[in-house]
Amino acid sequence: MTDTRWTELGALLRANANELVGQWVRRQQEDLSLRNNLLKAGELDQQSREFLEALVRTMQSGGSTDTNSESWSAVRDLLATVSRSRARQGFTPVETATFVFSLKQPLFELLQRSGGDIVQNMWQVTQVLDSLGLYTTETFQRSREEIIARQQQELMELSTPVVELWHGVLALPLIGTLDSARTQVVMESLLQAIVDTGSSIAIIDITGVPVVDTLVAQHLLKTVAAARLMGADCIISGIRPQIAQTIVHLGVEINDVVTKATLADAFAIALTRLGLTVGRRRVPAKES
Amino acid sequence: MERIPILKMGRFLLVSIQVDMDDRTALTLQDDLTSQIVKHHAAGVLIDISALDVVDSFIGRMLANTAAMARILDAHTVVVGMQPSVAITLVELGLSLKGVRSALNIERGMELLQSIAREAMPELEPTDADLED
Numbered sequence: 549m550t551d552t553r554w555t556e557l558g559a560l561l562r563a564n565a566n567e568l569v570g571q572w573v574r575r576q577q578e579d580l581s582l583r584n585n586l587l588k589a590g591e592l593d594q595q596s597r598e599f600l601e602a603l604v605r606t607m608q609s610g611g612s613t614d615t616n617s618e619s620w621s622a623v624r625d626l627l628a629t630v631s632r633s634r635a636r637q638g639f640t641p642v643e644t645a646t647f648v649f650s651l652k653q654p655l656f657e658l659l660q661r662s663g664g665d666i667v668q669n670m671w672q673v674t675q676v677l678d679s680l681g682l683y684t685t686e687t688f689q690r691s692r693e694e695i696i697a698r699q700q701q702e703l704m705e706l707s708t709p710v711v712e713l714w715h716g717v718l719a720l721p722l723i724g725t726l727d728s729a730r731t732q733v734v735m736e737s738l739l740q741a742i743v744d745t746g747s748s749i750a751i752i753d754i755t756g757v758p759v760v761d762t763l764v765a766q767h768l769l770k771t772v773a774a775a776r777l778m779g780a781d782c783i784i785s786g787i788r789p790q791i792a793q794t795i796v797h798l799g800v801e802i803n804d805v806v807t808k809a810t811l812a813d814a815f816a817i818a819l820t821r822l823g824l825t826v827g828r829r830r831v832p833a834k835e836s
Numbered sequence: 837m838e839r840i841p842i843l844k845m846g847r848f849l850l851v852s853i854q855v856d857m858d859d860r861t862a863l864t865l866q867d868d869l870t871s872q873i874v875k876h877h878a879a880g881v882l883i884d885i886s887a888l889d890v891v892d893s894f895i896g897r898m899l900a901n902t903a904a905m906a907r908i909l910d911a912h913t914v915v916v917g918m919q920p921s922v923a924i925t926l927v928e929l930g931l932s933l934k935g936v937r938s939a940l941n942i943e944r945g946m947e948l949l950q951s952i953a954r955e956a957m958p959e960l961e962p963t964d965a966d967l968e969d
Contacts, residue, residue: 739920779938
């Protein structure tokens, strides 16, 4: 391909930039007519203008049509910003990619009017716009994945609260499936809470854990061992009948860990170890 | 070379590890501690590792071995103030420090040692004379 043709195209675009942006923005507004509430007024106009500006600058500076090359980095950064903001605002991938693709029609009309080697020009422009559109979609996808990953992280932290049942007695109600990553968070937050509160007894309640397999059991035992190393005793409570059966069938050895069927039983044990008792208050007999 | 001080408190020895231990320091500590146990007829050893952020398998095994040696010399070992990260590391390394008792802090560790010693030799309550020498 010839660099001069590319530079000439750039000059042509610059000369007609205002007209192009006007038509392009109108097309996008037609496509997005239902989504007007998502975009602030003027935002679309500004994004389009900036994109065209960057595109023209890159074209005029010569360089290749390979949009992955260094000379296109300004355009790529701009597109990345646009598609990230659209991913957050809740646009669909199609709508995001349309941002680039809808430039084609006004651009082709302009090329047709200007004459010259229309087929060659069209081919080059199509090539560039297509790869930029694909890049937009890819960035959109990546931003979405980042959002999902962050939500997963937040969910993980939310789902492992450590509560203080009594002075020196912690409880860790586990809800949901335990995998290695979650166990790590559970273990860290429990041990940190033990240090912070100076508790000597921790109750791990697994009522909300749907399935206990060998891996989960091993994770639990590790947590108990780590707490014991720090000087706190662990009680595992909330063991449902099916889970008790599973544990025995799997041959998991949890002999040296105190286990209780309900959180209440575990709490009673904890109180006893601390030398505390819970009793009913004696109600003085009514005088009649 | 750094040497970790061993303090005597009544019938117990107190070791506070304030520096990151290398293997030589650990071995020296083991030597010193065993000889001090014999010298003072110690009934218990309290090892404070609250300032220790990092342990490796060697230090972990050294702790377990020290406890076992102390046990042979008729002294109980209590490790106090272990950091969460250290506990997780030890568990991941598969070192559960069998034979070592743990406590959250020095205060609880002392109580634990005293109760163990009382169970072992109820007739030998620490007297003023013990505390003086």
